[in-house]
Amino acid sequence: MSVLIVGSTALDSIKTPKSENPRLLGGSASHAAVAASFFSPVKLVGVVGDDFPKKYLQLYRRHKIDLAGLQIRAGKTFHWSGEYEVNMNHRRTLLTELGVFETFTPTLPPAYQASSFVLLANIGPSLQAHVLDQMRRPKFVVADTMDLWLNIALPDLLKLLKRLDGFVLNDSEAHQLTKEDNVFAAIRKIHKLGPKYVIIKKGSHGSVLSGPHGVFICPAYPLREVMDPTGAGDSFVGGLMGYLATARGSIDRNIRRAMIYGSVTASFCCEGFGLTRTTRITRAQINRRVNELERLTRF
Amino acid sequence: MSVLIVGSTALDSIKTPKSENPRLLGGSASHAAVAASFFSPVKLVGVVGDDFPKKYLQLYRRHKIDLAGLQIRAGKTFHWSGEYEVNMNHRRTLLTELGVFETFTPTLPPAYQASSFVLLANIGPSLQAHVLDQMRRPKFVVADTMDLWLNIALPDLLKLLKRLDGFVLNDSEAHQLTKEDNVFAAIRKIHKLGPKYVIIKKGSHGSVLSGPHGVFICPAYPLREVMDPTGAGDSFVGGLMGYLATARGSIDRNIRRAMIYGSVTASFCCEGFGLTRTTRITRAQINRRVNELERLTRF
Numbered sequence: 001m002s003v004l005i006v007g008s009t010a011l012d013s014i015k016t017p018k019s020e021n022p023r024l025l026g027g028s029a030s031h032a033a034v035a036a037s038f039f040s041p042v043k044l045v046g047v048v049g050d051d052f053p054k055k056y057l058q059l060y061r062r063h064k065i066d067l068a069g070l071q072i073r074a075g076k077t078f079h080w081s082g083e084y085e086v087n088m089n090h091r092r093t094l095l096t097e098l099g100v101f102e103t104f105t106p107t108l109p110p111a112y113q114a115s116s117f118v119l120l121a122n123i124g125p126s127l128q129a130h131v132l133d134q135m136r137r138p139k140f141v142v143a144d145t146m147d148l149w150l151n152i153a154l155p156d157l158l159k160l161l162k163r164l165d166g167f168v169l170n171d172s173e174a175h176q177l178t179k180e181d182n183v184f185a186a187i188r189k190i191h192k193l194g195p196k197y198v199i200i201k202k203g204s205h206g207s208v209l210s211g212p213h214g215v216f217i218c219p220a221y222p223l224r225e226v227m228d229p230t231g232a233g234d235s236f237v238g239g240l241m242g243y244l245a246t247a248r249g250s251i252d253r254n255i256r257r258a259m260i261y262g263s264v265t266a267s268f269c270c271e272g273f274g275l276t277r278t279t280r281i282t283r284a285q286i287n288r289r290v291n292e293l294e295r296l297t298r299f
Numbered sequence: 300m301s302v303l304i305v306g307s308t309a310l311d312s313i314k315t316p317k318s319e320n321p322r323l324l325g326g327s328a329s330h331a332a333v334a335a336s337f338f339s340p341v342k343l344v345g346v347v348g349d350d351f352p353k354k355y356l357q358l359y360r361r362h363k364i365d366l367a368g369l370q371i372r373a374g375k376t377f378h379w380s381g382e383y384e385v386n387m388n389h390r391r392t393l394l395t396e397l398g399v400f401e402t403f404t405p406t407l408p409p410a411y412q413a414s415s416f417v418l419l420a421n422i423g424p425s426l427q428a429h430v431l432d433q434m435r436r437p438k439f440v441v442a443d444t445m446d447l448w449l450n451i452a453l454p455d456l457l458k459l460l461k462r463l464d465g466f467v468l469n470d471s472e473a474h475q476l477t478k479e480d481n482v483f484a485a486i487r488k489i490h491k492l493g494p495k496y497v498i499i500k501k502g503s504h505g506s507v508l509s510g511p512h513g514v515f516i517c518p519a520y521p522l523r524e525v526m527d528p529t530g531a532g533d534s535f536v537g538g539l540m541g542y543l544a545t546a547r548g549s550i551d552r553n554i555r556r557a558m559i560y561g562s563v564t565a566s567f568c569c570e571g572f573g574l575t576r577t578t579r580i581t582r583a584q585i586n587r588r589v590n591e592l593e594r595l596t597r598f
Contacts, residue, residue, distance in 0.1 A: 205501065205505075218598075219516040225484065297515070299558070
């Protein structure tokens with residue numbers, strides 16, 4: 001089955017201590033869609049301006065991403081610029097130009113409305129909800145978020161949480177949402193807000209899933225060097241949903257392995273700027289790292 | 300086989316946002332020895348003053364810890380006092396009274412000198428080296444350390460590293476020692492300083508082992524509440540060495556499971572102040588959590 005992915009489609013200018021990379025393909029939906037595309041067909045919902053480079057449309061197409069839901073509007077593509085410190089856990093935003101994203105309303109082509117797997121990648125929770133409003137009984141809906149929405153759109157996010165199967169956020173966002181320092185105490189509170197599956201991302205420390213069958217501690221693939229962590233979280237949840245959409249059997253049976261596939265896909269993302277590394281990998285390379293993670297955690 | 304453990308034996312006064320606990324049994328060697336005692340006989344090397352409560356000597360004895368190497372000297376027992384913030388990753392030292400520890404020279408009783416497994420728990424690296432000087436061909440020597448020694452005794456520590464089989468430190472100490480933010484980049488540098496096995500502790504994020512058979516990613520046992528993390532790292536390495544000393548087969552064959560046993564023992568330590576929880580557990584309870592960790596990480 002295919003995955004419907006809605007989120008931001010952007011141009012990212014990323015500065016690190018080692019280099020500067022202007023106007024890379026970025027945005028939560030771009031990262032998630034490319035990651036998911038290794039596992040299942042993807043339907044993309046987003047908006048770009050008429051300045052959006054053709055090569056990036058071609059990149060989407062090379063990954064067989066359905067672009068019927070990608071609006072191309074007069075104006076500028078959402079442009080984000082950020083700078084990482086030597087310790088890549090710290091970054092600051094230099095510039096945010098919303099462009100056509102400012103007035104974006106995600107509208108689903110009729111062919112999208114019956115999708116079973118829906119990933120509401122990081123955009124405002126009211127837009128995420130608007131996508132759900134247009135869907136016919138999806139089987140599995142997962143949303144990601146960011147600190148910004150916890151700050152400026154918490155009521156919308158809380159409403160959305162009741163409509164989700166799974167909710168993905170990082171540890172600092174979980175703390176912000178629940179006031180709990182302890183990840184497992186935070187998870188318990190987040191379940192009470194609605195989602196049956198709660199996934200906490202912890203960057204290089206891996207991630208934690210809590211669901212009806214208990215907790216799964218998911219390792220990060222060990223990397224000796226991180227080039228650019230931008231989009232790693234989006235790649236993680238994209239890989240996860242792509243894997244789930246095509247795996248046979250129940251969600252519960254497959255979701256741990258889906259986390260591992262997401263984790264591995266995110267590891268490739270970190271090894272290049274923007275999507276430059278992710279777009280050059282193969283499913284066989286992903287499988288090799290999954291097997292390796294199995295060896296790295298067995299005892 | 301038994302484990303020889305040298306380190307600090309202290310009284311800890313621990314303040315948390317929820318309570319105050321004066322003069323608990325503490326010190327790196329106390330925590331490590333009690334942890335190891337669940338798996339193997341322990342020979343303790345340390346020093347206490349004549350104010351050291353009898354009940355703590357009885358506690359050691361209940362755990363069948365050999366006290367032939369514990370010096371009882373006129374004067375005061377090492378007393379440390381610290382305060383934790385709401386986020387237990389942050390603590391500050393309120394007071395350090397070295398007492399008899401100030402002039403401590405670890406002297407091994409003859410019966411200790413042929414020990415095969417040696418844990419140099421956290422004390423100054425020159426004292427750790429002095430213990431090694433008295434040993435006859437130990438089979439497996441592991442040392443722990445702390446930021447203080449990196450600051451004031453780095454040359455001694457670097458000399459010691461060349462004499463170790465395994466070195467255990469936490470992620471911020473690994474960063475301090477190597478200037479590497481990335482754990483795996485740090486590990487590579489630490490191997491070059493001598494130890495064949497490098498273990499990085501990451502608190503609630505688990506730990507990482509690097510050895511001749513590659514990397515092992517070791518999870519922390521999930522706890523919803525941490526009462527007092529003091530001594531968790533010492534319990535970890537104590538449990539690890541205790542398990543290794545009695546497991547059949549090679550170090551390489553057993554060390555991953557030993558990490559898991561250490562991790563579980565440390566989880567109990569966090570659930571009570573000082574050693575109050577650890578001293579009340581059984582090997583069966585430890586085994587149950589080990590089995591649980593197996594389920595929590597399988598995919």
